[in-house]
Amino acid sequence: MFEVITPGLETTIQDYPGRIGFWNQGFPPSGPMDSWSFRLGNLLVGNDAGAAGLEAQYIGPTVKFQRDGVIAVTGADMQAKLDGQPLPMWESVAVKAGQTLAMTASKVGARGYIAFAGGIDTPPWLGSRSTFHQAGVGGMEGHALKKGQVIPVAKAKGTPGKKAKPDCRPVISTDKSWTIEVVPGPNDDWIDEAGHKRFLSTDWKLSAKNARTGFRLDGPDWTFTEKATKKAPENGSEPSNIIDQGYPMGAINLSGQTPIILVNDGPSMGGFINPYTVPSATFWKLGQSKPGDIYRFKSVTVDEAQALRKKLNAVCSPSSII
Amino acid sequence: MAEKVETMVPGNVWKVLVNPGDKVSAGDTLFILEVMKTEVPHMAGEGGTVKAVHIKEGQEGVDAGLVAVEIG
Numbered sequence: 001m002f003e004v005i006t007p008g009l010e011t012t013i014q015d016y017p018g019r020i021g022f023w024n025q026g027f028p029p030s031g032p033m034d035s036w037s038f039r040l041g042n043l044l045v046g047n048d049a050g051a052a053g054l055e056a057q058y059i060g061p062t063v064k065f066q067r068d069g070v071i072a073v074t075g076a077d078m079q080a081k082l083d084g085q086p087l088p089m090w091e092s093v094a095v096k097a098g099q100t101l102a103m104t105a106s107k108v109g110a111r112g113y114i115a116f117a118g119g120i121d122t123p124p125w126l127g128s129r130s131t132f133h134q135a136g137v138g139g140m141e142g143h144a145l146k147k148g149q150v151i152p153v154a155k156a157k158g159t160p161g162k163k164a165k166p167d168c169r170p171v172i173s174t175d176k177s178w179t180i181e182v183v184p185g186p187n188d189d190w191i192d193e194a195g196h197k198r199f200l201s202t203d204w205k206l207s208a209k210n211a212r213t214g215f216r217l218d219g220p221d222w223t224f225t226e227k228a229t230k231k232a233p234e235n236g237s238e239p240s241n242i243i244d245q246g247y248p249m250g251a252i253n254l255s256g257q258t259p260i261i262l263v264n265d266g267p268s269m270g271g272f273i274n275p276y277t278v279p280s281a282t283f284w285k286l287g288q289s290k291p292g293d294i295y296r297f298k299s300v301t302v303d304e305a306q307a308l309r310k311k312l313n314a315v316c317s318p319s320s321i322i
Numbered sequence: 323m324a325e326k327v328e329t330m331v332p333g334n335v336w337k338v339l340v341n342p343g344d345k346v347s348a349g350d351t352l353f354i355l356e357v358m359k360t361e362v363p364h365m366a367g368e369g370g371t372v373k374a375v376h377i378k379e380g381q382e383g384v385d386a387g388l389v390a391v392e393i394g
Contacts, residue, residue: 009331010360058331058357058386105330105386208333208383211358290332291357292383 001066002116004149008061008103012131013120013139013151014038016050018264019128026268029249030130030138033212033264033287034111036170037075039316041115044072044092045158049316051119052129054145056112058290060103061145063114065095070117070158073101076109076172076288090169092117094160109172109288117158120151132265134213168320170284176293177203181282181300181308182252187242187273195223199276200297204259208291212265214253215286217295221257228273236271244271250278261286279305281312325368325393328386333357335381340391344372352391353377355384370394 016038018031032038032055039049054061060078072092073080080087080103087093087101095101106112122129122140131139140149188196198220207216228239235242240254247253251262251274261278263286276297278286289295300308336356340346347369355362370393377390384390 009362010358059362107387205383208357209359211360290386291334292332292385 001153002063002151003066004145004147004151005062005064005100007145007147008056009059010144011054011056011061012133012144013052013122013129014055014131015052015119015129018130019126019132019138022126023249023268027126027135028132028265028268030128030132030212030264032111032113034075034113034170034284036284036312036316037111038113038115040090040164040169040320041072041074041113042119043316043318043321044074044090044162044164045070045115045117046092046156046162047115047117047119051115052122053116053120054114056103056114058110059105060112062100062102063151064100065097066150067097067153069095069153070160071095071101072115072162073103073112074115074164074169075113076106076111078103078106078112080112090164092158092160092162108174110290111287116153118154118156121154122152134265162321165320165322168315170288172288173285173293176290178285178289178293178295180278180285180295180297181305182276182278182297183300183302183305184276185274186248186277188275190224190228190239190242190273191275192223192225195275198223200299204295204297206289206291206293206295210291212263214260214262214266217259217261219259222254240273241271242273244269247274248277250280250283252276252278279308281305281308324373325366325370326389327352327364327366327391327393329355329377329384329388329390330364330386331355331357331362332384332386333362335377335379335384336361338375338377338379340372340375342372342374346370346372346393364390366393368393
């Protein structure tokens with residue numbers, strides 16, 4: 001158990017893969033945006049890779065432990081300190097009752113993770129402890145952590161001194177630029193050839209209007225095929241309007257002329273086209289990027305996207321821990 | 323004692339609450355950034371007079387770690 005001294009900017013309880021199986025009823029999976037860092041954190045403290053832990057965004061929390069335990073801090077570097085001493089990242093560390101873990105603003109990356117041996121033990125909702133604050137479900141009372149809350153952690157031993165192999169950790173960009181894989185579709189045939197070329201050759205800038213719902217991108221206007229411009233009126237008046245349809249997770253959703261990548265807490269359906277989709281294995285890059293960062297998109301096939309996912313799952317395994 | 327208040331997060335400048343010459347006390351909110359549709363207030367660590375303000379209301383895409391307000 002630990003007490004929230006300061007909650008950070010928006011720190012939530014998440015588990016992996018999150019709330020799966022309710023997309024058709026509008027419930028997104030939620031879960032950690034950088035599941036790579038999150039899963040390694042759990043493996044470091046001896047948990048299953050998906051056990052519930054904390055995701056801190058931009059500014060980390062300060063928490064006080066009420067019981068001895070083992071923790072691991074991964075993901076963005078929020079300069080974690082234990083009772084004032086720098087705490088090593090990507091390593092399991094023993095903590096004592098009464099000690100305080102303090103984190104500050106992230107210098108590299110956007111989302112930091114704290115794993116606790118045993119896992120956070122709040123009540124699951126629809127099979128997951130992940131917070132989905134827009135519906136007020138999961139996590140701690142359905143929302144981000146608040147000052148003074150006491151968060152339950154299941155009892156488990158955990159071994160301090162375990163480390164994630166350096167070549168098995170995600171490399172968070174320090175030069176603001178990212179290559180983001182995309183699979184064409186489902187509505188790629190609504191965009192003309194010039195539009196596709198422009199999308200794949202533009203430096204897209206991540207706006208400050210990004211959150212766990214969607215990542216808004218700034219860049220040039222799109223151009224369309226006749227599918228978008230000569231369609232039945234029930235599709236809507238804008239070229240990017242379409243009769244309401246289901247959205248894939250990771251959809252690059254074209255709202256008018258503004259692309260928004262729909263992420264972990266995003267909507268399941270709507271009336272805009274999705275010319276491209278970011279595969280799940282690439283989500284960690286979105287989770288660690290900041291406003292002003294530059295995305296360059298790289299088109300991959302479904303097979304290549306699945307190979308990336310298999311590779312990531314293989315890295316998020318006990319073999320990466322020494 | 324001089325203090326340089328840096329931006330804690332990257333984002334947009336939502337509000338700037340002080341001007342050069344203003345007297346501020348420790349804990350006063352100097353400016354508010356917006357990231358993830360969340361307001362992030364930035365406070366003075368110590369009291370003094372505002373010497374310089376390096377950000378503007380409405381400014382978009384400021385970096386983290388930028389010196390925004392100098393207090394002397």
